[in-house]
Structure formats: structure tokens, C-alpha cells
Amino acid sequence: MAENFGGVEVFDLIIKGGSVVDGSGRARVAADVGITNGVIAGVGALGTDARQTIDAAGRIVAPGFIDPHTHFDVQLLWDGEARPALEHGVTTIVPGNCSLSLAPLKAEHRRGLVGMFQQIEEMPLAAFTDAFEWTWERFDGYVEAIERALSINVAPLVGHSVIRMWVMGDAAQKRAATRDEIAQMQNLLRECLEAGAVGLSTSFVDVDERLHPVPSRFAYREELDEFAKVLGESGKMLQVVPEFYATDLTIARIDQLAELSLAYAIPTTFSPLFDSAATPDNVPRTMARVEEQFARGARVWPQVQTRPIDISFSFERPSLFFARFPSWFRVMRLPRAERLAALRDADTVSRLVQETGADGGRAMLGRLRVRGGEGAPTEIVGRTLAEVADDRGEAPALALVNLSLENDLGVPFLAESVGHQDSARVGPLLAHPLVHVGASDGGAHITSFSTYGDTGFLLSRYVRETGHLTLEQAVRKITADTAEIWGLERRGKLETGYAADVVVFDAERIDRGEEHAVFDMPGRGMRYVRNSIGVDTVIVNGTIAYSGGAYAASCAGVVCR
Amino acid sequence: MAAPRRRHEPAETPPAETVIVDAEIGCGHDGRAELVVSLRWSNGHVSKVVLDTEAGLRLMRNCGVAHLSELAGHSWRKILEESKCST
Numbered sequence: 001m002a003e004n005f006g007g008v009e010v011f012d013l014i015i016k017g018g019s020v021v022d023g024s025g026r027a028r029v030a031a032d033v034g035i036t037n038g039v040i041a042g043v044g045a046l047g048t049d050a051r052q053t054i055d056a057a058g059r060i061v062a063p064g065f066i067d068p069h070t071h072f073d074v075q076l077l078w079d080g081e082a083r084p085a086l087e088h089g090v091t092t093i094v095p096g097n098c099s100l101s102l103a104p105l106k107a108e109h110r111r112g113l114v115g116m117f118q119q120i121e122e123m124p125l126a127a128f129t130d131a132f133e134w135t136w137e138r139f140d141g142y143v144e145a146i147e148r149a150l151s152i153n154v155a156p157l158v159g160h161s162v163i164r165m166w167v168m169g170d171a172a173q174k175r176a177a178t179r180d181e182i183a184q185m186q187n188l189l190r191e192c193l194e195a196g197a198v199g200l201s202t203s204f205v206d207v208d209e210r211l212h213p214v215p216s217r218f219a220y221r222e223e224l225d226e227f228a229k230v231l232g233e234s235g236k237m238l239q240v241v242p243e244f245y246a247t248d249l250t251i252a253r254i255d256q257l258a259e260l261s262l263a264y265a266i267p268t269t270f271s272p273l274f275d276s277a278a279t280p281d282n283v284p285r286t287m288a289r290v291e292e293q294f295a296r297g298a299r300v301w302p303q304v305q306t307r308p309i310d311i312s313f314s315f316e317r318p319s320l321f322f323a324r325f326p327s328w329f330r331v332m333r334l335p336r337a338e339r340l341a342a343l344r345d346a347d348t349v350s351r352l353v354q355e356t357g358a359d360g361g362r363a364m365l366g367r368l369r370v371r372g373g374e375g376a377p378t379e380i381v382g383r384t385l386a387e388v389a390d391d392r393g394e395a396p397a398l399a400l401v402n403l404s405l406e407n408d409l410g411v412p413f414l415a416e417s418v419g420h421q422d423s424a425r426v427g428p429l430l431a432h433p434l435v436h437v438g439a440s441d442g443g444a445h446i447t448s449f450s451t452y453g454d455t456g457f458l459l460s461r462y463v464r465e466t467g468h469l470t471l472e473q474a475v476r477k478i479t480a481d482t483a484e485i486w487g488l489e490r491r492g493k494l495e496t497g498y499a500a501d502v503v504v505f506d507a508e509r510i511d512r513g514e515e516h517a518v519f520d521m522p523g524r525g526m527r528y529v530r531n532s533i534g535v536d537t538v539i540v541n542g543t544i545a546y547s548g549g550a551y552a553a554s555c556a557g558v559v560c561r
Numbered sequence: 562m563a564a565p566r567r568r569h570e571p572a573e574t575p576p577a578e579t580v581i582v583d584a585e586i587g588c589g590h591d592g593r594a595e596l597v598v599s600l601r602w603s604n605g606h607v608s609k610v611v612l613d614t615e616a617g618l619r620l621m622r623n624c625g626v627a628h629l630s631e632l633a634g635h636s637w638r639k640i641l642e643e644s645k646c647s648t
Contacts, residue, residue, distance in 0.1 A: 122591075211615070244590075245611035278587035278597040279609055309588045320594035320617045323586055326627035333618070419588030441590075448592040 011050040012036050012542060015504060018056030023063040023480035023493040025472050033061055035500040038542035038556070043494055052544075054537055056504050060471070063479040063492050064091025064501030064538065065455045066155075069239075069271055069303055070442035071095060071121045073102045073156075077132040078522065080149040081551050084452050085442050087532040088512070089503035091540050092491060092560065093442065096157030098241050099203040099216040103142035103158070104188060109165045110134060115209035116161065121444035126523030140195035143559050150557030151545045153501065155488055157239055158192040160202035160227070164215035172215035173208075182226050189230045196559045198486060199237030200227055204253065206241065225260065232264030237486055240270045247282045251289045258298035267485055271303035271439040274420040275429065283429060290434055301485055303438035304429055306458040307512075308421035310449055312371060315339065315409040327355045340409070343401050353397040360395025362386055368400070368413045372517035373447075374526055375410020382514070385413065423461065427468030430458065430477070436485055437477045446527035453512025453530040460511040471507055488560050500542035509534030577603050579637040584629045587611055596620065596629075600637050616640070 011034035020031040020043060034042035034050065065088070072082045073095040082093055095101070100116055110128075117123045136142045139158060146154060164172035167184045177185065189200060202216045202224065224238075231238055238260065242253035250270075257268040275283050286302065293300050313319035315332065322328040331342045331352065342348045356364050366386030370376055380388050380403075389399035403411050420426055429435055437458065441451045455478055462468045469477070483492030490498045513531040521527055538546040543556035583599035589611075596617030601607050612620060623639040626632055 245595075245613075246608070248608060272590040274590060276587050276597075278585050279611065305590075309590060310592055311588050311594050312592050313594065318614075318618055320586055320596050320614055323584075323594075323596065323617070323621065323627075323629045329621075329627045333622070439590075445591055 009048040011041055011046070011048060013052045013054065013500075013539070013544075014046055014048070014050035015054045015056050015061050015502065015537075015539075016046075018059045018061035018504060020494055021060055021062045021472050021475045022495065023476055024495075025476040025480070027472060028060070031061075033494055033502065035502075035539070035542045038500055040494055040496050040498045040500050042496060054504065056536075058506070059504050059536060060507045061494070062089075062475045062503050062505070063494050063498075064503050064540065065089045065478045066092040066094075066482040066486075066488070066492060067440050067442055067455075068094045068269070068436065068438040068482055068486060069097050069440055070451075071097060071100070071117075071123075071444035072154075072442060073100070074117065074123060074127050074131075075443050076146040076150070076154065080146070080555065080557060081151040081545065081553070082443065083520075083551065084529050084531055086152050086538055086540075086551065087535060087546050088453050088456055089505060089532070089535050089538055090152070090442075090455065091501035091503070091538060091545075092153035092155060092488065094155045094157060094198065094486065095443070096159055096197070097201045097239055098206060099159045099161040099201050099214055101142075101157060101159035101162055101201070103136055103139040103162070104166050104192060105162050106137055106166060107134065109162070109169075112165065112208070113162060116206070116214055119209040119211075120206045120214075121441075122447050123444070124447075124521055124523065124525040126525055127521055129522075131522035138195070139192040139197060143196045147559055149553075149555050150559070151551070151554045152540060152557045153491075153499075153560050154557065155198045155486060155560040156196060157199050157201040157237070158189065158197040160200055160216035160219070161214045163188050163192075163200075164219070168215075173212055173218060175218060176220045177223050182223055185223070186226055186230050189227055190233070193230070193234060193236055196561045197236070198488070198560065199239060200231060201239040202227075203241040204243055205245075221256070224256075225263075228260040228264045228266060231266045235266060235487060238266055238268045240268065241272075242270050244272055247279070247285050250282075250286055254286070254289045254293060254300050257300045258293035258296065261293075261298040261300060262296065267299040267301065267487070269301040269303055269436055269438075269485070271305075273302045273304050273439075274309065275422060275425050276309075276419045277422075278419075283425070287429070287432065287434070294434055299485075301434070301436040303436045305420065305439040305441075306426075306430060306437060306454045306462065307440075308417040308426075309419035311415045311418050312412050312448060314375065314412045315343070315404040316375075321415065325352075325355050327351050336409075340405070343405055349398065349401055352401060353395055356397040360389075361397030361400070362389075362395070365400060366396045368396075368415055370403075371412040371414045371515075372528070373410075373412050374517075375407050375412060377407065377411075381516075423466045423468070427462050427466050430462055431469045431473065436482070438482070446521070448528070450515045450528040450530045453532065456510050456512040456532055456534070459505075459507070464508070491560065500539060502537075502539040503535060504537040504539075506534040506536065579603055581632045581635050581637060582607060584632040586629065589613060598632065598637075612640075
């Protein structure tokens with residue numbers, strides 16, 4: 001409740017005059033939101049005083065968004081705001097997905113884990129060597145390390161692979177666990193959950209930098225059963241990367257997760273699940289099985305991303321993008337020196353151009369876009385290959401070759417929205433009541449594409465443009481629903497007594513900005529990001545963390561226990 | 562009319578091996594192009610498997626092809642072979 005001074009209620013902060021979309025799915029109402037001591041203290045016509053007031057006239061006031069699939073584990077050690085996730089209205093993130101977390105981890109296993117992060121999540125080595133001191137081995141030590149300067153809330157998972165490494169050492173990537181080792185791992189998981197982990201993550205797919213399966217993949221079924229038993233003691237989450245490359249195998253994993261969910265009364269979630277023209281029956285078949293298992297009482301939440309999938313490539317390394325163009329494919333597969341020689345050979349280049357059609361590749365390649373990054377001349381970043389080719393007076397296919405040669409093969413090109421882009425299929429999927437909106441991979445794949453702004457994209461594409469979800473439905477999906485699925489108590493709604501995680505935004509403008517390259521990783525490492533559009537203010541636990549385009553270094557974030 | 566085969570009697574012909582019947586380019590959630598191959602399994606069932614970039618490139622190399630359409634008819638066992646020199 002608000003503090004009372006001589007009969008006058010005084011809030012720490014009032015957000016006045018906005019339209020409140022409270023996360024429950026109910027229709028918006030005109031109301032003020034009062035905050036005291038980091039908690040929602042009142043919602044309604046609050047004609048009272050406050051130490052600080054935000055004018056939200058013409059704006060939506062909603063619970064802060066929750067991102068359930070990120071890999072911000074390492075970034076949080078030098079950036080407690082998890083930029084730019086926070087500016088998109090995200091107030092709580094879940095790191096530690098896909099069997100990988102930074103704790104528990106013995107010092108001798110750090111190099112091995114870094115290799116996995118580098119391979120799977122494309123993290124630069126400097127991010128692990130230059131930006132922080134490893135002060136911990138156990139999970140509570142990691143929690144303490146990130147809590148020193150958190151401006152965003154964190155609900156961390158603990159990774160199955162690192163638990164195996166702790167107990168089994170090198171054998172974690174060689175064999176199944178013994179009964180004694182499983183018992184030790186159960187105790188370690190229990191310790192991590194008590195220290196703040198919201199669940200366990202595992203992977204049936206990933207490989208390390210040597211292309212060896214990660215430790216979690218060596219577990220027998222019995223091992224995961226025993227972990228689920230521990231999760232069941234407190235109803236914690238099991239997150240899984242299934243064999244998403246084959247629908248039949250994904251369905252088998254759904255069945256396995258359902259049995260664990262039913263046996264131990266735990267929620268489970270898996271990702272990725274996305275729509276693609278190449279595998280059109282993947283989503284319908286998967287969702288049919290999810291519906292069957294929910295009907296039995298199991299909780300197996302498929303996480304679905306909102307953003308479309310782009311494909312990028314450069315001549316630096318072979319890409320299957322050219323598997324329809326044999327001459328190009330052969331050149332791209334050559335060793336680098338021979339590749340360069342081939343691209344400088346007039347006869348070869350003539351053959352390459354001919355293969356793209358009589359229009360010199362305008363139809364086939366013209367819509368490719370030049371991406372930013374270390375290898376791209378800034379003056380052409382963001383332009384289509386056809387536009388650049390016209391300026392150069394060349395056929396698009398020839399411009400592709402020459403641009404690459406002129407920039408030491410480093411120019412990245414982008415084929416935009418080639419998967420998960422069909423609104424007529426993705427919109428209804430996102431609106432499905434059993435679909436858990438997530439899978440952003442925030443903080444990962446940083447040199448391949450931006451993993452930020454998926455919430456803005458949901459609200460712009462699927463609310464404003466296509467209308468597949470109402471604003472209230474969409475907000476519920478990324479706030480109260482997420483909090484409930486993950487067991488995050490008193491988060492995700494604008495109700496009295498809930499944590500004051502709030503985002504104020506313009507419903508007519510909210511979106512993700514254009515993707516661009518920045519060099520803000522340790523060691524001046526590059527990553528792709530998107531800034532927010534239409535987000536005015538982000539409040540974390542009652543303190544303004546982002547406002548008017550500026551980060552406030554609020555340090556008001558917590559680890560959600 | 563041939564007598565029905567008894568339960569443990571071996572089949573007269575060995576089961577056909579799994580064969581690639583089609584291939585196309587897909588998109589990976591990691592932003593790279595992937596290879597989506599349709600396989601006809603020995604029991605006649607046809608299903609799709611998605612290969613990431615490394616596996617897709619290896620399959621094409623092992624099959625000695627430089628175009629998707631040339632994969633059809635090759636044995637799925639090619640995926641298991643060690644990489645050979647490029648074509």
C-alpha cells in the first residue's frame with residue numbers, strides 16, 4: 001500500500017492517465033498505476049500524490065515482458081541491463097537454456113564450457129576472458145556475481161551439461177552415468193534450485209567446438225527421470241532442445257516430456273519450433289501431439305519465436321544457399337586460396353553469372369541485402385544487391401562476386417524472411433493457447449543476426465498489422481502466461497501486490513528497429529542488434545530502468561527465486 | 562499360391578536400403594541455410610530430415626554432387642561416410 005502522510009496517500013511513483021493492459025487478457029481500462037517499495041500499490045483512479053509521476057496519456061501501460069529463452073549468462077557479468085533487451089520492455093529474462101549455464105562449474109572445466117558457448121551460441125572468446133573475473137564455482141556464487149549490478153530481473157536455469165561435467169569430469173562426454181553419479185547430480189541440482197535456479201535445461205542436439213555431442217546427450221533416459229524427480233520436489237521447469245530436425249523425433253520427445261510432466265508434476269518446454277515451407281507439416285503434426293498431451297494433463301509447452309528467419313552468408317565459408325547453383329557451389333567449397341583464384345578468373349566468373357539467368361541474377365539474387373559488420377563497406381550497408389549493382393553498372397551476380405573480392409570475401413549478404421515468415425500460418429500459431437511465445441535466443445548468435453525486439457515485432461506484425469492477436473492477448477502471452485508457466489510468483493500482471501515491472505509504450509508505434517552492427521562486445525567484438533521503437537519507459541521493481549531512449553543503470557533487478 | 566512365410570523365416574529379399582528421394586533448401590533457426598532431405602525408409606515410409614550446414618555440405622560432398630536435384634537416388638548411408646575431396 002501507499003505510505004500515508006497526514007491522511008494523504010503518497011506513492012513512490014505514479015504512472016498517470018494511461019490505458020492499462022494488465023496482463024490478464026482483460027480489455028484495457030483507463031487507470032493510474034501506483035507503485036511503492038517496488039510493488040504495485042494500486043491500480044485505478046489514484047488521485048494521490050507521488051514522489052515521481054510519469055504521464056502516460058495516450059500510452060499503453062503493461063506488465064514488463066518476460067523472455068523465457070535467452071543466453072545472457074555471460075553478458076550479465078558486465079552488462080546488468082542485458083542491452084538492448086531492456087529497452088524493448090523486457091524486464092525478466094531466463095538464461096541458462098539448452099544445457100549450458102555458467103554454474104556450477106569447476107575452474108578446470110571453464111575452457112571446455114566456453115568452447116560450447118562459442119560453438120552453439122556464437123559467443124566470442126573475449127567475452128569470457130576479458131570482461132570479468134571468474135569468482136565462483138557453485139551456483140550461488142554465480143548468482144551473487146550477477147546480482148551486484150542487475151537492472152533486469154533474471155530467472156536462471158541450470159544446465160544439465162555443466163552438472164554432468166562437475167560430477168563426472170571428462171567422462172561426462174564419454175558415457176552414461178552410474179547410479180552413484182546420478183545421485184550426486186541430483187544433490188547438485190537440488191543445491192542449484194535452492195540457490196535460485198528456476199529449473200534445468202538439457203539438449204538432445206547440440207555439439208561442442210570439436211563437434212562432439214555436449215555432455216547432456218550422453219545421458220540415459222533414467223538420468224533425466226531422476227532429475228525430473230528432483231524438479232518435482234518444487235515444481236520447477238525442465239527445458240529441452242529436442243531433435244527439431246525431424247518431426248517424428250520431436251514428437252517422441254514430446255511424449256517423453258509428457259510422461260515426466262505427469263509423473264513428477266512439472267512443467268516442461270521445448271524449442272525451437274518454427275514454420276518453414278520446406279517442412280510444412282512440422283508445425284501441424286507437432287502441435288497435434290502437444291494438444292493430445294495437454295488433454296492428458298501434461299504440460300509440454302512449445303516455444304515459438306515471433307520473428308521471421310533470415311539466411312545470411314558470405315564467401316568466407318561454404319553455404320548451402322548456393323546448392324541450386326552448381327558452379328557457385330563448387331567455387332564456394334574450394335579452399336580459400338583457390339576460391340579467391342576462381343573468383344578472379346574471367347571464364348569462371350562468366351560461367352557464374354550465366355548460371356543465374358539471362359538477367360544476370362536480378363530475379364534470383366537481386367533482393368539480397370548487404371549486411372553491416374566488419375567486412376562490409378558502410379556506404380552500401382542495408383542496400384539490396386540490385387541497387388548496388390545498378391550503381392556499379394554491373395549485373396547483380398557480377399556485383400556479388402566483385403564486392404566480395406574487393407572486401408577480402410568478408411561482405412555478409414542476407415536473404416530476408418525466408419522462413420517462419422508466412423503471417424497466415426505463423427499468426428494463428430502464435431495465438432494458439434498452448435503456444436508459449438519465446439525462443440528469442442537473446443544474447444546468442446550475436447554475429448549472425450539480432451535476437452532482440454521479438455516482443456515489439458509481435459505487437460507490430462501480429463497485433464497491429466494482421467490482427468491475429470488483440471493487444472490484450474499478445475501482452476498476456478508475454479507476461480502473465482509466461483510467469484505462470486515458469487512459476488514466477490507475483491510477476492507478469494499489474495495487480496496490487498505484484499512486483500512493479502512495467503512497460504509504457506505507444507501501441508501505434510511499438511516495433512523493433514532495423515538490424516545493425518555494433519562493436520560493444522568485450523575486445524570490441526561485433527554483434528547485430530535492433531533498438532526499440534515506441535517504448536517510452538521501462539520500470540523494474542519500481543525503479544525506472546529505461547526512459548526517453550536512455551538507460552538509467554537502476555540496479556533494481558533481482559534474481560527471481 | 563505361395564505358402565505364407567513363417568514368423569521367423571527370413572525375407573526372400575533383403576530390405577531395400579533407405580534412399581534420398583528429394584532435397585530442398587530450408588532455413589535454420591541459427592540463420593544459416595540447411596538441407597531438407599526426403600528419405601524413403603526400408604519400410605516404404607517417406608519422411609523429411611533437416612541437416613545443418615556442415616552435415617548438408619558433407620552429404621553433398623559424399624554423394625559427389627553440386628546441385629540439390631542430384632541427391633535423389635543416393636543411399637542415405639552416404640551421410641555416414643568420411644568426407645572425400647571436393648568435386
